[in-house]
Amino acid sequence: MSTSTNPLAHLFEGADDVVAEIERRGAAGADHPADAREEITPYHPKVLDLTVAEVVEETVTTKTFRVRRTDGRPLPPFLAGQYISLHVRVGDVLTSRAFSISSSPAALDHYDLTVRRLRGGRVSNHLIDTVKPGDRLTSGGPIGTFYHDPLFHGDDVVFLAGGSGVAPAMSMIRDIVDHGLSRRMTLLYGSRRADDIIFHDELDAVAREHRDITVHHVISDPGPDWTGEVGPLDAALISRLAGPLAGRMTYLCGPPGKYAYLVRQLESLGHPRRRIRLEANSVALPPPADPRWPAELDPEEQVTVTVRGRGSLRVPRGRPLLDALEDNGLRPEASCRSGECALCRVRVCSGEVFHAEEARLRASDRQFGFAHCCVAYPLTDLEIDF
Known part of the structure; x- marks a missing residue:
């Protein structure tokens, strides 16, 4: 095959080099696993050796852990919205948890992992209570499908976030700002209290300085000084704050137990399910809360x-x-x-x-x-x- 016989090849920069490489490898008559591994590993490493460079106390319940590669090399690139899986030993148990990267894809000297304290959270609470600058961690490479695809998702999106679910939204917003992307984003961010709004000052500053980014804070337990929006984040409030949803991709990230409710609210506005994307960061209904669980079986047995x-x-x-x-x-x-x-x-x-x-x-x-x-x-x- 050559570019002269492929009518589409002239549309792609570097097509001649790609075709020549395919023909070279084909002529060699063998696979090249070593070559492939050398090219792929920097982008999809099995293990990353990380050092905690900084710990930022965002709110009374939340910290951001800034991690860098221990050997000083750049970290693998990622798409805003993706996560890494940290490998953590808690007591005698070696386990892992996925944490969305909240930093911008433009800065690959570090990843920011924003972690909120959860009731009964084995790993999140361990990180918040014990991890300090200089500590070593390991993780897998960036992974996940919860990111913006400009071809299918358009240039006008809505993000409904709750609690630490704002982390991937923050990465997407920083991506827009750092790369000067032509994309409009409306964030509806729900928190329980005003003093627990993660990235509060930065979100407000970005919204003031960038007309294509809109941020609405919604509080479910407002204090006497709160003058902003008050939840629940229902269909009426979503419609009023986000405006018409027709043709806009909507992202949801937050407590998984809220997903079914929020999807119903969006669908009641005529928003099709195919335009709702969920970050699958945990199981929403463990047994026996899941109605499909066999009623005759004791989950404790x-x-x-x-x-x-x-x-x-x-x-x-x-x-x-x-x-x-x-x-x-x-x-x-x-x-x-x-x-x-x-x-x-x-x-x-x-x-x-x-x-x-x-x-x-x-x-x-x-x-x-x-x-x-x-x-x-x-x-x-x-x-x-x-």
Whole structure:
């Protein structure tokens, strides 16, 4: 093949070089895994060795951890809205959690990870309570599908954020500002109290200085001095603050328990589901709150999970399989912990699992018996392999 025989090649800069390289590799008659690995690894590393450079106290519940690559090299590029999965040891358990990058893709000397304290949050509270500048962390590379695609999402978007769900919105806003993007963005940001609004001053300053960025703060528990908007963030308030939604992509990131409610509010305004994007950052309805959970099965009752070649363990039905494995020193590869990325797939050799609704199972998963163990719960005794 040559560019002279391809009628589209002249439309692409560098097409001649690409075609020549394809022909060179084809003539060699072999794959080039070493070459491919060398080119891909800087962009998609399996492990990043990070050092905490700075810890910023954003609010009484939230801190931002600025991390840099320990060896001083630039960090892999990412798209605003993506996350990294931190590997953290809490007590005797090595686990991981996904945290959205809140810094701008324009600055690759660091990532900012904005973490809010959660009731019962094993990793978030550990980070907030113990991690300090100079500490070392490891993570995977940037990953995730919750980002703006200019081809399909248009240049006028709406973002509904709650709590630390403002982190990917902040990255998107900083991306617009730093790269001078021709994009309009309206942020409706819900917080419980005025003193817990993350990035409050920066968001207000950006909105004042950039006419294409609009920020509305919505408080659910206002104090006597609050003069802004008061929640809940329902259809009427969304319509009044964001204006007509027709043709605009809408992003949702915040407490997953609010997603179903917010989707209903948007749909009641005639906004189609295909124009609503959710950040899948945890499971919204664990058993037995999920109405699909078999009513006759007690989520606290224990079953036996046998891992081929590694022994057996007793776990409650209502505990995610990934958490149960980590509790016992067994660690499948994992990243999103929300059923999306599929890195934590395990093969179910026997027995039955229950998948949370968020699990994005593929046809091949169903055909060959694979489970996304971060959102899979053992209904019966299981034998698995990974």
